[in-house]
Amino acid sequence: MAEIKTIGVLTSGGDAPGMNAAIRAVVxxxxxxxxxxxxxxxxxxxxxxGDIFEMNLRSVSDILHRGGTILQTARSAExxxxxxxxxxxxxxxxxGIDGIVVIGGDGSFRGARDLSNLGVPTVGIxxxxxxxxxxxxxxxxxxxxxxxxxxxxxxxxDTATSHERCSVIEVMGRHAGYIAIHAGIATGAEAIIIPExxxxxxxxxxxxxxxxxxxxxxxxxxILAEGIGGAVEMAKKIQAETGIEARATILxxxxxxxxxxxxxxxxxxxxxxxxxxLLKDGIGNRVIAMKDNKIVDFDIVEALNMTKTVDQDMVExxxxxAM
Ligand code: F6P
Numbered sequence: 001m002a003e004i005k006t007i008g009v010l011t012s013g014g015d016a017p018g019m020n021a022a023i024r025a026v027v028x029x030x031x032x033x034x035x036x037x038x039x040x041x042x043x044x045x046x047x048x049x050g051d052i053f054e055m056n057l058r059s060v061s062d063i064l065h066r067g068g069t070i071l072q073t074a075r076s077a078e079x080x081x082x083x084x085x086x087x088x089x090x091x092x093x094x095x096g097i098d099g100i101v102v103i104g105g106d107g108s109f110r111g112a113r114d115l116s117n118l119g120v121p122t123v124g125i126x127x128x129x130x131x132x133x134x135x136x137x138x139x140x141x142x143x144x145x146x147x148x149x150x151x152x153x154x155x156x157x158d159t160a161t162s163h164e165r166c167s168v169i170e171v172m173g174r175h176a177g178y179i180a181i182h183a184g185i186a187t188g189a190e191a192i193i194i195p196e197x198x199x200x201x202x203x204x205x206x207x208x209x210x211x212x213x214x215x216x217x218x219x220x221x222x223i224l225a226e227g228i229g230g231a232v233e234m235a236k237k238i239q240a241e242t243g244i245e246a247r248a249t250i251l252x253x254x255x256x257x258x259x260x261x262x263x264x265x266x267x268x269x270x271x272x273x274x275x276x277x278l279l280k281d282g283i284g285n286r287v288i289a290m291k292d293n294k295i296v297d298f299d300i301v302e303a304l305n306m307t308k309t310v311d312q313d314m315v316e317x318x319x320x321x322a323m
Contacts, residue, residue, distance in 0.1 A: 004098040004121065004279050006036040008052065011069040012043035012076070012108035015256055016127045016141025018264030019069040019103055024060035025272025026101050031057055033280045038097055042072045043104070044079035044111055047088045052095050064265060067144070067257045073104070079111055089118045099279040101272070103127040105139070106304065109287060113300045121284020123275040124300060127268075129256055132176035134306035135298045136289035140271065143263040145172070145255045146182050152251055153187040153221060160219035166209060166238050166246040168222045170231035172255045177310050179255070180225035185318050190220045192318050195227030196310050205234075206241050208322060213244065215323070220244070270295045 009026045011019050023039075030037040039059065041051040063070050078084035092100070092115075099121040102112040105128035112122035126133040129145035149171055160167045173179040177194025184192035190212055191205045199205070209220045222238070224231050231248040239246040260268070271288045274295050278286055287303040289296050298306075 002098065004035070004282060006038060006096050006098050007276065007279050008038045008040045008047070008092070008095070008097040008100040009055075009071070010040035010043055010047060010100065010102055011071045011073045011127065012102060012104035012111065013073060014105065014128060015067075015069045015073050016129050016139070017067040017144035017256070017258055017260035018140040018268040019127050020063040020066050021260060021265045021268035022103050022125055022127060022140060022272040023069065023071060024064055025269040026276055027055045027060045028057060029273040029276040033276060035276070035280060038095060039071055040100070043074040043108070044076035044084075044088060045074045047091055048076070048078055048084055050091050050095070052091070052097075065259050067259055075107065076111075085114055085118065088115065089120055092120050099123070099284055101125060101275045101279070103140075105130065106133060109133075109300060109304055113285070113304060116285040116300060121279065122300070123278050123284060123297070124287040124303070125271045125275055126287070126289065129179065130173050130176050131178040132174065133289070134308040135287055135303035136291070138267060138290040140264055140268045141256075141260070142178065143261045144258055145179060146186065147261055148255050148258055149179060149183040149251060150186050152249075152254065153183065153223075156249055157187065157219055157221060160221070160247075163245065164218050166220035166222065166235070166242070166244050168224060168231045168235040168238065168246060168248045170224045170226060170229065170248070170250040172251070173225050173227060175227045177225040177227065180223050181310050181314050181318060184223045185314065185321065187221060187223075188322065189223045189318065190322050191222045192315075193223070193228050194225045194310060194315075197315060201237070205238065209238065209242055209244065213242075
């Protein structure tokens, strides 16, 4: 691989708290190693359109604690086409970009792989609140999103207890139940319904609610992962079956914003710096990951072929503790 002197950095897909910390680390580590760092705005769209600018140490001042991404982000339909991808490759040549750090989720990594295949070295950093990147135990934004969900559910619980109601709360996670299961354990949910595990309405939702009522419970929290959906209908069905008043809350995009937690800032900083170290050593086509609390990297194609699923022990634990 040719020597890498200039790197680009972009954020792609859904934003996640901590992406700014990762951008900051890429810029500052890059400059530390003597590289020129170019910011690419609005994900792959910015790459296709040449929306690119040189970053310096001050470009990333005062962003460590901010949610969102200063580079902005997009889900680019054009980049998924052959013409769009070729245009992106041409733009990297015009701007003299020798390698790119892509901060995002699986979809963004597929784009990074395609760029790599066309000779543009890339390194992916897992950034999504969903924690659904198979090669990594952790993705940037997950902890902050969980804390937001925890705060919201604690508040909902207060009012649910006052009214002796059941609250059905839908959380994000696309096709994955990581947010649901972790939030459910952290907030003491009676039932947690996730796409990874089949559920029976009567056995897994109605039975625990009725039994809890007999044990003197004054509220019920049912957490529904986005991949299952239908919180409003679920609340209606629970009310009809149990006679307990039920209300639905869909937490939505509140889960994606806010100042990143310490965990997200630190891991994002480590991953950002690691991505730059690889590129400056001439190593591309990798994905950064966290494994057993260590920052490691995988071949991008291998990473995309890996699978992971929620820990069944966590699912069981949630059930045991929901008494
Ligand atoms: O991947 C992050 C995520 O927030 C998912 O949990 C959710 O399904 C999706 O993005 C929502 O995407 P958008 O912001 O484009 O509506």
